[in-house]
Amino acid sequence: DQQVKQNSPSLSVQEGRISILNCDYTNSMFDYFLWYKKYPAEGPTFLISISSIKDKNEDGRFTVFLNKSAKHLSLHIVPSQPGDSAVYFCAATTSGTYKYIFGTGTRLKVLA
Amino acid sequence: GAVVSQHPSRVICKSGTSVKIECRSLDFQATTMFWYRQFPKKSLMLMATSNEGSKATYEQGVEKDKFLINHASLTLSTLTVTSAHPEDSSFYICSASPGTYNEQFFGPGTRLTVL
Numbered sequence: 001d002q003q004v005k006q007n008s009p010s011l012s013v014q015e016g017r018i019s020i021l022n023c024d025y026t027n028s029m030f031d032y033f034l035w036y037k038k039y040p041a042e043g044p045t046f047l048i049s050i051s052s053i054k055d056k057n058e059d060g061r062f063t064v065f066l067n068k069s070a071k072h073l074s075l076h077i078v079p080s081q082p083g084d085s086a087v088y089f090c091a092a093t094t095s096g097t098y099k100y101i102f103g104t105g106t107r108l109k110v111l112a
Numbered sequence: 113g114a115v116v117s118q119h120p121s122r123v124i125c126k127s128g129t130s131v132k133i134e135c136r137s138l139d140f141q142a143t144t145m146f147w148y149r150q151f152p153k154k155s156l157m158l159m160a161t162s163n164e165g166s167k168a169t170y171e172q173g174v175e176k177d178k179f180l181i182n183h184a185s186l187t188l189s190t191l192t193v194t195s196a197h198p199e200d201s202s203f204y205i206c207s208a209s210p211g212t213y214n215e216q217f218f219g220p221g222t223r224l225t226v227l
Contacts, residue, residue, distance in 0.1 A: 036218075043116070043205050043218035044156070089156065098144050098209050100216060102156040 023090035135206030
C-alpha cells in the first residue's frame, strides 16, 4: 500500500522554465511534508518542508504548495537550472513518530 | 551542521558472510536513527527505527535476525547484514534525528553487493 505517490517517474524541463513536481498521499494523519533531492549513490538532501497548518512555503527558487483537501502537494522550482537535475522524493510524516514515508521519486532533467 | 556519515560507502562480499555498516552523527546527538533500503529506481523503504540504548523497532516484513541493528551511543548506530545473500544487495541509507520536530538528516548511503 503506497501511502505517498509520485505518479510522474520523470520530467524534462528547459533551463529557466518552471519545474513542477507532484505528490499525492492517502493517509490523513500525515501533518508534515518534505521534499528531498537525491543523486545516484548518495543520500537524500533536504530541500524544503511544509506543515499541514500552511498551504505554501517558499525558500529561494523552491516553493512547496499543500492542498490538504486533495491530499496533494507540489514542488515548484523556478527558474530551473541544469544543476537541479536529480531524483526528487516527497516524504510525509505524522508529528511525533519521526517516521518518514517516501514517495517513489521523480527524475527531473533540466535541459540547457 | 547536521552531518551524518556512513562507512563503508561501498562493500562487496561473498554470499554467507556478514557485513557491518556504521552510521555516525558527527555534530549532534541522535536520539533516534533510522535505516532505509533503496532498490534500483525505487523509493526509500524504512527498515527499522532505533533509539539509543533500546531495541530497534522493525517495519513489517523486515527480518530482525537478518538485519541486526545496534544503537549503542547517541552518535553511532550499526546495521549488520547477517549471512548475506545476493538478494540483500541494495543501497542502504541511514538517517539520524536529534529529537527536534520532524528532523532527519541522511547519510550518504552504502552500496552493498553480495556475490
